Amino acid sequence: MSGLRFPRPLRPGDTIAVTAPSSGVQRSMRPRLEVAVRDLERRGYVVRMGECMDGTSHVSAPKQERAAELTAMLLDPDIAAVVPPWGGELAIDLLDLLDFDALADAEATWLVGYSDTSTIMVPLTLRSGWATLHGANLMDSLYAAPDGLAHWTEVAAATAPFTQRSPGRFRTARHGDYVGNPELDTYELDAVGGWSVLGGGDVEVSGRLIGGCTETLGAISGTQYADVAAFGREHADEGIVVYVEACDFGAYDVARILHGFRLAGWFEHANAVFVGRPMAPDSDGFSQADAAADALGDLGIPVILDVDCGHVAPFLPLVNGARAEISVTDGIGEVTQSFEGTEAPL
Structure with a gap:
């Protein structure tokens, strides 16, 4: 590419x-x-x-x-x-x-x-x-x-950098009742929770975004179709931010996949990792946060947990390839994305 x-x-x-x-x-x-x-x-x-x-x-x-x-x-x-x-x-x-x-x-x-x-x-x-x-x-x-x-x-529709921030609330149910109420258009955000940094503290970091669903990308992470390591090398001057989120797999399975991403070189030029708020289950006392810590905790870069991207609503739109500037302060996460060749405001 x-x-x-x-x-x-x-x-x-x-x-x-x-x-x-x-x-x-x-x-x-x-x-x-x-x-x-x-x-x-x-x-x-x-x-x-x-x-x-x-x-x-x-x-x-x-x-x-x-x-x-x-x-x-x-x-x-x-x-x-x-x-x-x-x-x-x-x-x-x-x-x-x-x-x-x-x-x-x-x-x-x-x-x-x-x-x-x-x-x-x-x-x-x-x-x-x-x-x-x-x-x-x-x-x-x-x-x-x-x-x-x-x-x-x-x-x-964006034509200039735009900023989004964690709303501080999320939905515990997997889906709305689309059969009983097909016109449902309002989130029931019934739980409170912001972003957190593995190991604690606040973060400011930037890089090119790339990522998606842990389970599906795990099947192709070592192939020509998901050579994130090459993407990282191409953007080594600014670094990348890899985001991952799990749907159904238990924590042990997710840990194995994240280790696989690591072995495939996904994080060699990463400045940070986003981990989406999990809908997926824990495994015998080993949590999804434990899975992230086991696979990513010693990378020496910020690992940001419970990001609003993935299978838990609401959905934070992230653009693969966009440059992102990210901060987490007291649990409030903020990400500004910019596209190349843009001029006017969102």
Whole structure:
């Protein structure tokens, strides 16, 4: 990869395409999907629905069809952003079907999402040089961003550095009731908690962002599709900030994956590590925080825990490839992201 390219700012009137590179949408969730589409239209966007959306199996369509539709959307100059309904389980089966060289030669398009979508976004950044947006999936897009955070459409529209900060509250439930209340648009942030620094203290640090879902990226961390070590070397002058977040795996499994990232060189040029607030369970008295400490605690760089990125709402949008300036003071975390070639305010 040579350099980074940021998609043009998202604007009202732009087309946002929807496809499911991994899991589709089952019948009971279709009302939520329809409401989410209408919400984007209300925000001023044109929504183009793909064919790969079926939810009767673990994937939305055969892998060749999913890869072809995603590629066509990303290469279409009339499409400004692609956002899946959510993640899934097997986006990994698309990686050897995507033409990263052709994408590298094309104008960058926003790819938005988290969870299994990380399996595609990180390779797209590392192999094709496209900045990608780790934030809410389409089914979560209805939620109004709480104070301190931005909606992903605002981030994709940014034309100058922008700052977000931890809201200090989070949701303990995994999902809202999208079946019983498909129009749900307000977070129930029922628990209190800010960011913390492993070992204590406050932090100020900066670097280029790269990261995503621990479980899905663990499967590709030692491959050409997730060569974060090379990304770190490319940006060694400013350093990188690696962010990771776990969905379902127990703490022992997460510790093993984080050690794998370390062995693959992910942290050789890291200035800090973000660890998302975990939804994943502890293991026999060994907590998710213990997993981070075991694998990352002696790196000699700040490890920032309980960041609002990943599977625990609310969602802090982070852009792979963006330069980030980060501070944590008395549990209040703040991150300012900047894109190359931007001029006007968010």
